[in-house]
Amino acid sequence: MSTKEAILNKIQILITNHFNSPEEAFAFFDKDGDGKLxxxxxxxxLKQAEISGFLRGIVSSKLIEGYDKDGDELIDWEEFKFAIDEISDESK
Structure with a gap:
């Protein structure tokens, strides 16, 4: 399993085990309630998903780079949902 797959797997486990839905997870992490992460x-x-501190900065940048479709350097609900759907597909 690649590092990317391991990280995505940890995110999937976090969302599946601690939240009733991806929407609930998004709302929990959207601390300021602006609809964007x-x-x-x-x-x-990533910290909650037990990704090491060293990797969190790199991974958060890569997630934004990979899933931020509108270029605002934030992840909105649609972008988050797309990422979660992709993670779910990869884990099958």
Whole structure:
């Protein structure tokens, strides 16, 4: 399993085990309630998913780079949902 797969797997486990739905997870990590996840909020998600501190900054940047479709350097609900759906597909 690659590092990317391991990280995505940990995110999937976090969301599946601690939240009733991806929407609930998104709302939990969207601390300011603006409908978008900032890099800092993504780092909190990664911390909860037990991603090491060393990797959190790199991974949060890569997640934004990979899933931020509108270029605002934030992850909105649709982008988050797309990422979760992709994670779910990869784990099958």
């Amino acid at each position: 900032t890099k800092s909020e993504i780092k909190d998600l």
